[in-house]
Amino acid sequence: MSVTRPTAPFGTAIVTGASSGIGKVYADRLAQRGYDVLLVARREDRLRAIAADLQERFAIQADVLVADLSIAAGVAAVADRIADDPAVSMLINNAGFSALRPLAETPDEVIPRMIALNVTALTTLSKAALVAFTAKGAGTIVNVGSGAGFAPYPGIPVYGATKAYVYLFTRSLQNEAEGTHVRVQLLLPGAVVSEGWDVAGGGALERLPEAIVMTTEDCVDAALNGLDRQEAVTAPSLHDEALFHDYEAGSAALLQGMFDAKPADRYRLIR
Numbered sequence: 001m002s003v004t005r006p007t008a009p010f011g012t013a014i015v016t017g018a019s020s021g022i023g024k025v026y027a028d029r030l031a032q033r034g035y036d037v038l039l040v041a042r043r044e045d046r047l048r049a050i051a052a053d054l055q056e057r058f059a060i061q062a063d064v065l066v067a068d069l070s071i072a073a074g075v076a077a078v079a080d081r082i083a084d085d086p087a088v089s090m091l092i093n094n095a096g097f098s099a100l101r102p103l104a105e106t107p108d109e110v111i112p113r114m115i116a117l118n119v120t121a122l123t124t125l126s127k128a129a130l131v132a133f134t135a136k137g138a139g140t141i142v143n144v145g146s147g148a149g150f151a152p153y154p155g156i157p158v159y160g161a162t163k164a165y166v167y168l169f170t171r172s173l174q175n176e177a178e179g180t181h182v183r184v185q186l187l188l189p190g191a192v193v194s195e196g197w198d199v200a201g202g203g204a205l206e207r208l209p210e211a212i213v214m215t216t217e218d219c220v221d222a223a224l225n226g227l228d229r230q231e232a233v234t235a236p237s238l239h240d241e242a243l244f245h246d247y248e249a250g251s252a253a254l255l256q257g258m259f260d261a262k263p264a265d266r267y268r269l270i271r
């Protein structure tokens with residue numbers, strides 16, 4: 001006889017990039033809060049070990065979806081799950097990678113792969129979740145950007161630009177979700193200790209002063225605290241919130257200032 005397990009009270013949280021780093025801690029904390037979790041990444045052995053551990057410690061359902069989110073089939077597998085499983089109540093769009101190299105030294109294949117994962121997958125899955133959550137009148141989307149998306153930083157030309165995209169895209173998504181019961185949080189970590197720095201290469205983490213690098217646990221606990229406080233944007237390591245508010249006020253003024261039928265005086269031709 002088959003036994004149907006009751007759905008967890010909070011539903012199922014999908015965590016992309018759950019096999020290590022920030023995503024692994026998200027899976028842990030959400031399971032602790034009583035969510036069932038669906039863990040997504042490429043390394044199946046790691047996902048299965050994490051899922052087994054979470055099930056044992058928190059008595060929740062932890063499933064695994066092995067998918068490469070830099071290819072369309074992998075993204076479609078997750079999007080289908082969001083569309084088809086009414087228990088899905090949260091999407092943590094966390095999977096991403098960086099390459100610490102100047103553009104001229106970045107292998108050609110890395111560029112489309114990074115954009116596919118950091119930009120296309122996050123966008124496609126956000127859309128799938130927005131549609132599904134709007135239809136059922138509830139749901140939470142968390143998009144993981146980075147402090148590196150706010151200004152050009154040497155050695156990460158493509159990565160920084162993908163995170164600038166995550167910022168602008170997610171702020172727009174929040175406008176679109178306004179008036180619905182879909183919540184969208186933008187998480188902006190600073191520097192966080194994770195395997196991501198090994199993937200990025202160049203031993204950069206070791207060169208950073210300890211005082212500016214956060215643990216994954218502190219990052220995710222602050223992120224969830226921000227979510228509980230209904231924050232739209234959570235930047236765990238940003239102590240001076242005014243910096244962010246001034247940035248947004250400045251960019252809104254710049255946007256307005258960009259629109260005029262006449263060229264600016266400095267471009268007037270002197271005859």
Ligand SMILES: NC(=O)C1=CN([C@@H]2O[C@H](COP(=O)(O)OP(=O)(O)OC[C@H]3O[C@@H](n4cnc5c(N)ncnc54)[C@H](OP(=O)(O)O)[C@@H]3O)[C@@H](O)[C@H]2O)C=CC1
Nearest residue numbers: 017019020021022041042043068069096146191192194196
């Ligand atoms: N660490 C930091 O300082 C900062 C990190 N961030 C962001 O945080 C997020 C998590 O990074 P972090 O925890 O540091 O790094 P990790 O390398 O520890 O985690 C990245 C996760 O993404 C998964 N992943 C990578 N490529 C793919 C792919 N093609 N398809 C599916 N999953 C993939 C990895 O799993 P697998 O290899 O098994 O597929 C892994 O689970 C990223 O978006 C990153 O940009 C933002 C700011 C700072």
Ligand SMILES: CC(=O)[C@H](N)C(=O)O
Nearest residue numbers: 098146148190191200
């Ligand atoms: C610079 C990096 O690669 C880092 N993952 C970050 O987002 O700060």
